[in-house]
Amino acid sequence: xxxxxxxxxxxFPHIFSKMGMFPVFDxxxxxxxxxxxxYEPGSVEVSxxxxxxxxxxxxxxCFGSYILADIMLGSSPIDxxxxxxxxxxxxxxxxxIFYCPLNLFYKCVAFLPVKLVLVALKEVVRTRKIxxxxxxxxxxxxxxxxxxxxxxxxxxxxxxxxxxxxxxLRGVWRxxxxxxxxxxxxxxxxLYGAILFTLQEAQYLPVSKSTLILVFTLxxxxxxxxxxxxxxxxxxxxxxxxxxxxxxxxxxxxxxEEDHHHAAAAPSSPLKTKEELSEGARKRKAKKAE
Amino acid sequence: xxxxxxxxxxxFPHIFSKMGMFPVFDxxxxxxxxxxxxYEPGSVEVSxxxxxxxxxxxxxxCFGSYILADIMLGSSPIDxxxxxxxxxxxxxxxxxIFYCPLNLFYKCVAFLPVKLVLVALKEVVRTRKIxxxxxxxxxxxxxxxxxxxxxxxxxxxxxxxxxxxxxxLRGVWRxxxxxxxxxxxxxxxxLYGAILFTLQEAQYLPVSKSTLILVFTLxxxxxxxxxxxxxxxxxxxxxxxxxxxxxxxxxxxxxxEEDHHHAAAAPSSPLKTKEELSEGARKRKAKKAE
Amino acid sequence: xxxxxxxxxxxFPHIFSKMGMFPVFDxxxxxxxxxxxxYEPGSVEVSxxxxxxxxxxxxxxCFGSYILADIMLGSSPIDxxxxxxxxxxxxxxxxxIFYCPLNLFYKCVAFLPVKLVLVALKEVVRTRKIxxxxxxxxxxxxxxxxxxxxxxxxxxxxxxxxxxxxxxLRGVWRxxxxxxxxxxxxxxxxLYGAILFTLQEAQYLPVSKSTLILVFTLxxxxxxxxxxxxxxxxxxxxxxxxxxxxxxxxxxxxxxEEDHHHAAAAPSSPLKTKEELSEGARKRKAKKAE
Numbered sequence: 001x002x003x004x005x006x007x008x009x010x011x012f013p014h015i016f017s018k019m020g021m022f023p024v025f026d027x028x029x030x031x032x033x034x035x036x037x038x039y040e041p042g043s044v045e046v047s048x049x050x051x052x053x054x055x056x057x058x059x060x061x062c063f064g065s066y067i068l069a070d071i072m073l074g075s076s077p078i079d080x081x082x083x084x085x086x087x088x089x090x091x092x093x094x095x096x097i098f099y100c101p102l103n104l105f106y107k108c109v110a111f112l113p114v115k116l117v118l119v120a121l122k123e124v125v126r127t128r129k130i131x132x133x134x135x136x137x138x139x140x141x142x143x144x145x146x147x148x149x150x151x152x153x154x155x156x157x158x159x160x161x162x163x164x165x166x167x168x169l170r171g172v173w174r175x176x177x178x179x180x181x182x183x184x185x186x187x188x189x190x191l192y193g194a195i196l197f198t199l200q201e202a203q204y205l206p207v208s209k210s211t212l213i214l215v216f217t218l219x220x221x222x223x224x225x226x227x228x229x230x231x232x233x234x235x236x237x238x239x240x241x242x243x244x245x246x247x248x249x250x251x252x253x254x255x256x257e258e259d260h261h262h263a264a265a266a267p268s269s270p271l272k273t274k275e276e277l278s279e280g281a282r283k284r285k286a287k288k289a290e
Numbered sequence: 291x292x293x294x295x296x297x298x299x300x301x302f303p304h305i306f307s308k309m310g311m312f313p314v315f316d317x318x319x320x321x322x323x324x325x326x327x328x329y330e331p332g333s334v335e336v337s338x339x340x341x342x343x344x345x346x347x348x349x350x351x352c353f354g355s356y357i358l359a360d361i362m363l364g365s366s367p368i369d370x371x372x373x374x375x376x377x378x379x380x381x382x383x384x385x386x387i388f389y390c391p392l393n394l395f396y397k398c399v400a401f402l403p404v405k406l407v408l409v410a411l412k413e414v415v416r417t418r419k420i421x422x423x424x425x426x427x428x429x430x431x432x433x434x435x436x437x438x439x440x441x442x443x444x445x446x447x448x449x450x451x452x453x454x455x456x457x458x459l460r461g462v463w464r465x466x467x468x469x470x471x472x473x474x475x476x477x478x479x480x481l482y483g484a485i486l487f488t489l490q491e492a493q494y495l496p497v498s499k500s501t502l503i504l505v506f507t508l509x510x511x512x513x514x515x516x517x518x519x520x521x522x523x524x525x526x527x528x529x530x531x532x533x534x535x536x537x538x539x540x541x542x543x544x545x546x547e548e549d550h551h552h553a554a555a556a557p558s559s560p561l562k563t564k565e566e567l568s569e570g571a572r573k574r575k576a577k578k579a580e
Numbered sequence: 581x582x583x584x585x586x587x588x589x590x591x592f593p594h595i596f597s598k599m600g601m602f603p604v605f606d607x608x609x610x611x612x613x614x615x616x617x618x619y620e621p622g623s624v625e626v627s628x629x630x631x632x633x634x635x636x637x638x639x640x641x642c643f644g645s646y647i648l649a650d651i652m653l654g655s656s657p658i659d660x661x662x663x664x665x666x667x668x669x670x671x672x673x674x675x676x677i678f679y680c681p682l683n684l685f686y687k688c689v690a691f692l693p694v695k696l697v698l699v700a701l702k703e704v705v706r707t708r709k710i711x712x713x714x715x716x717x718x719x720x721x722x723x724x725x726x727x728x729x730x731x732x733x734x735x736x737x738x739x740x741x742x743x744x745x746x747x748x749l750r751g752v753w754r755x756x757x758x759x760x761x762x763x764x765x766x767x768x769x770x771l772y773g774a775i776l777f778t779l780q781e782a783q784y785l786p787v788s789k790s791t792l793i794l795v796f797t798l799x800x801x802x803x804x805x806x807x808x809x810x811x812x813x814x815x816x817x818x819x820x821x822x823x824x825x826x827x828x829x830x831x832x833x834x835x836x837e838e839d840h841h842h843a844a845a846a847p848s849s850p851l852k853t854k855e856e857l858s859e860g861a862r863k864r865k866a867k868k869a870e
Contacts, residue, residue, distance in 0.1 A: 046761070051829045052771075053760045074366030076654030082724035099829055144372035164458065168744065173755030175463030180343045181336070191342075249341045249389055364656030434662035454748065465753030470633045471626070481632075539631045539679055 016217075017210035021125055023089060028121030030093040031109050033061040033159075038097055038106065046170045047098040053169055058094035059087070060166050064159030069133050069151050073140060112229070119228050123220035130156040130190060131213055134197040148198040149191075156190025185227065185235045189220060192237070306507075307500035311415055313379060318411030320383040321399050323351040323449075328387055328396065336460045337388040343459055348384035349377070350456050354449030359423050359441050363430060402519070409518050413510040420446040420480060421503055424487040438488040439481075446480025475517065475525045479510060482527070596797075597790035601705055603669060608701030610673040611689050613641040613739075618677055618686065626750045627678040633749055638674035639667070640746050644739030649713050649731050653720060692809070699808050703800035710736040710770060711793055714777040728778040729771075736770025765807065765815045769800060772817070 037043055037058055047054035060067070066080035081087055096105035108114060133155030137148040159166055160179040167174060179187050193216055199205040200212050207215075223236055235241070245251040327333055327348055337344035350357070356370035371377055386395040398404060423445030427438040449456055450469040457464060469477050483506055489495040490502050497505075513526055525531070535541040617623055617637055627634035640647070646660035661667055676685035688694060713735030717728040739746055740759040747754060759767050773796055779785040780792050787795075803816055815821070825831040 048829065048831050050761045050763075051825065051831075052763070053758075056760060070654070072366060072368055074360070074364065074369070074654065076652060076720075076727075078652055078727050078730055079654070081726045081730070082721045084723065084725060087726055140366075141372045143374065145374060146371045146377055147366075147368050150368055150371070168755055169758065169760060171756045171758065171761050173463075175458055176461045178459065178461065180346060180459060181340045181461050183340075183342070245341065249338065251338050251341075362656060362658055364650070364654065364659070430656075431662045433664065435664060436661045436667055437656075437658050440658055440661070465748055466751050468749065468751065470636060470749060471630045471751050473630075473632070535631065539628065541628050541631075 013208070013210040013214040017128075017131075017213045021128060022086065025121050025125050026086065027089060027093070028118040029125040030062050030090045031097070032115070032118050032122045034058050034090075034094050034097045035106075035109060035115070037061045040167075040170075042170060042172060044098070054098060055091065055094060057166055057169055059090065060162070060169070061159050062090040062093075064162060064166070065129055065133075065155045065157070068154040068158065068161060069136070072147075072151050072154055073137065116225050116228060119224050120221040123224050124217050126156055126186070126190070127193065127213055127217040127220055130193045130216075131197050131209065134194060134201050138198075138201045145198055145202060148201060149194045152194030152197055153191050156193055157187045160184065160187050185223070185233065185237075188235060188237060188241075189223070193220075303498070303500040303504040307418075307421075307503045311418060312376065315411050315415050316376065317379060317383070318408040319415040320352050320380045321387070322405070322408050322412045324348050324380075324384050324387045325396075325399060325405070327351045330457075330460075332460060332462060334388070344388060345381065345384060347456055347459055349380065350452070350459075351449050352380040352383075354452060354456070355419055355423075355445045355447070358444040358448065358451060359426070362437075362441050362444055363427065406515050406518060409514050410511040413514050414507050416446055416476070416480070417483065417503055417507040417510055420483045420506075421487050421499065424484060424491050428488075428491045435488055435492060438491060439484045442484030442487055443481050446483055447477045450474065450477050475513070475523065475527075476510075478525060478527060478531075479513070483510075593788070593790040593794040597708075597711075597793040601708060602666065605701050605705050606666065607669060607673070608698040609705040610642050610670045611677070612695070612698050612702045614638050614670075614674050614677045615686075615689060615695070617641045620747075620750075622750060622752060624678070634678060635671065635674060637746055637749055639670065640742070640749075641739050642670040642673075644742060644746070645709055645713075645735045645737070648734040648738065648741060649716070652727075652731050652734055653717065696805050696808060699804050700801040703804050704797050706736055706766070706770070707773065707793055707797040707800055710773045710796075711777050711789065714774060714781050718778075718781045725778055725782060728781060729774045732774030732777055733771050736773055737767045740764065740767050765803070765813065765817075768815060768817060768821075769803070773800075 043054065043057070046057070063080050063086075067077045070079050071077050097109070100106065109118060130152045134148045134152035137144065137151035141147045154161060157179065164173075164175065164178050183191075196205065196212060196216065197209075200207065200209055205212070227233065242251075242253055246253050333344065333347070336347070353370050353376075357367045360369050361367050387399070388396075390396065399408060420442045424438045424442035427434065427441035431437045444451060447469065454463075454465065454468050473481075486495065486502060486506065487499075490497065490499055495502070517523065532541075532543055536543050623634065623637070626637070643660050643666075647657045650659050651657050677689070680686065689698060710732045714728045714732035717724065717731035721727045734741060737759065744753075744755065744758050763771075776785065776792060776796065777789075780787065780789055785792070807813065822831075822833055826833050
């Protein structure tokens with residue numbers, strides 16, 4: 001009978017939303033995050049020259065969302081570092097990705113089918129983080145809707161929002177762009193997700209939280225898997241956004257699309273963000289750096 | 291009889307210092323602050339390209355003082371964002387100034403007579419913020435005179451103190467100058483005001499707080515209105531400061547004056563701060579950007 | 581009999597670890613710290629042009645460790661500024677070093693024998709700060725070993741870790757390097773010290789805290805005095821580190837040594853940190869700036 005109850009689809013969202021994230025999902029999150037760090041130009045050199053800086057960057061990639069959310073709510077920014085097992089797991093992943101003999105671990109996890117699974121698992125964690133961030137902020141500020149959106153947003157976006165300072169740690173400084181000026185898909189989706197979860201928490205949305213978590217997870221995982229498989233960075237929101245921005249803010253129609261093309265046409269443009277570099281190019285750079 | 295009591299000048303400082311700031315005075319504060327944001331070169335382009343970044347900058351301009359003071363006292367930096375009505379009002383002002391059809395709202399509030407009134411009202415809010423900041427810090431640190439000065443100072447200066455990082459949000463980076471190296475008049479006045487209010491709070495100044503608020507407000511409003519009307523950035527403190535700095539710190543006499551002239555002589559100097567650009571030039575730039 | 585008890589070596593570590601730091605040791609700490617600030621290129625000009633910026637930098641040099649540790653533990657970053665006597669003492673030192681007639685005070689404290697004594701006293705304070713930081717973090721996070729290391733580390737390193745932002749305050753921006761990428765000897769020693777004190781606090785190290793304080797102080801004072809006397813920046817850890825990094829992280833053997841030589845060979849390299857400039861060169865620069 002218990003098996004039947006688990007199979008009952010009506011219960012599924014609830015069970016899914018209560019499922020523990022540690023260690024499987026968190027492991028996938030750490031692997032994909034540190035993989036993206038290794039794609040960053042120059043990060044392999046930093047890992048050889050200054051392991052401490054490289055480790056710190058890896059920690060920012062893995063726990064940036066907790067650090068930012070703690071700052072936003074006025075807690076200790078390193079509060080999450082009391083979870084020794086999480087830190088150890090992330091450090092082990094960092095070590096394996098950067099220093100494993102023959103680059104074996106990196107080759108395994110960067111192998112596309114494996115990576116697609118990991119990317120999907122990462123989005124499960126991201127959605128849960130957004131929901132937890134909004135809930136946490138709601139607890140502290142009962143009517144602070146904007147605070148709830150901000151905390152959910154930083155929990156979903158993590159290191160991307162402080163990428164300028166993360167790069168500074170590695171000796172790179174690109175002030176002409178940042179994640180707010182040129183939002184990537186995960187950052188945008190985190191913002192919309194944070195708004196949805198805030199509406200749900202304020203009971204303006206007629207769905208249960210577990211259903212919202214399930215639906216948003218499915219959307220995020222599907223989008224990211226498709227985008228990763230296609231090496232694409234087009235956003236599913238592009239069309240709607242383009243029209244809304246045109247109506248509300250007088251932005252030129254299809255603006256972001258055009259911007260991308262311009263960036264592609266100007267190959268030495270310093271404005272290129274990591275999100276505008278195709279994954280293929282990034283991988284090639286990472287390989288060359290080995 | 292009540293009317294008479296209100297007219298009674300002895301009571302006036304007390305009534306003035308208890309007067310509510312929301313919504314009239316706060317509205318003026320938001321309008322003038324976001325007007326200054328629109329004067330910044332490039333801010334109109336940012337508002338077209340990334341409304342989120344533009345809105346964030348506007349919030350920093352309006353609530354930077356609260357954010358900084360909260361950081362200084364170890365609270366949540368976004369604590370003030372729980373006041374939904376203030377945020378909504380500031381967001382509406384931001385929308386009207388940047389996206390109003392025909393630029394109508396901007397033209398109205400940038401019309402000199404209107405602007406002079408708004409500037410005067412803004413200084414009322416600034417003085418109250420300094421007094422509140424000092425009082426708040428005094429509550430937390432009874433003998434922390436320096437903490438009281440610092441918190442009052444950041445409450446008065448607001449976004450100016452973090453202008454480097456506010457600019458970074460818009461993709462601009464000018465590391466060679468900052469508000470501490472080249473203090474503008476409002477920043478300097480906030481510092482002196484914070485010192486005065488701290489002395490008053492520590493009972494070294496033989497005046498009541500309400501009188502001090504009234505006098506300081508009158509001084510600030512008069513100075514800023516005159517400076518705005520004359521498009522001038524000369525500070526009323528210049529002469530005294532020049533002598534005191536010469537005696538205490540061996541600075542060359544009339545140094546700051548000369549620096550201004552040098553900056554004016556070198557038109558392409560990257561050291562030019564926004565405060566050194568005349569308001570006229572800034573307006574022209576803002577207009578061109580439309 | 582009391583004198584005998586004091587002379588008893590078994591009690592000495594305990595007495596040494598309870599000895600008050602204010603005012604003698606703290607004074608030495610402030611003098612050496614602000615001396616290093618004066619060695620920084622451009623700092624004398626800043627002290628003439630903007631005494632407020634210069635004073636703020638001096639405070640960061642003296643109290644950066646407290647500010648950083650307070651931020652890490654989620655307290656008010658200016659919490660330490662409630663100790664008016666410490667602030668006054670540090671401000672007096674700042675004034676004397678930068679503005680004393682005939683540069684008399686600077687010449688006295690920069691005189692090598694005097695400086696060696698002051699440097700030794702400074703290391704006494706540093707060790708006590710690391711121990712106090714670890715202890716404080718242990719109190720807040722009983723099993724947060726990493727948090728203990730981090731807080732001890734920032735307490736020992738102080739302003740060095742935020743040198744990029746301290747420089748920004750003076751209008752200098754060198755993003756291509758930072759203290760994490762190119763650790764100087766005191767920063768490295770603080771990290772190792774923080775690890776040792778954390779192990780001791782977690783009772784993995786079979787020594788008493790007072791003994792550890794005494795031994796670590798002796799090691800730090802000796803090392804720094806020898807290095808200052810020889811104008812050297814070679815680290816006593818270099819050989820071990822080089823081998824450990826080679827084995828663990830695949831860094832080229834003797835890497836840091838080589839890097840130093842390369843930096844020395846490329847005289848206009850922008851990567852040169854303040855720690856790579858010999859003290860002699862820095863002094864000469866400071867003198868020229870007078």
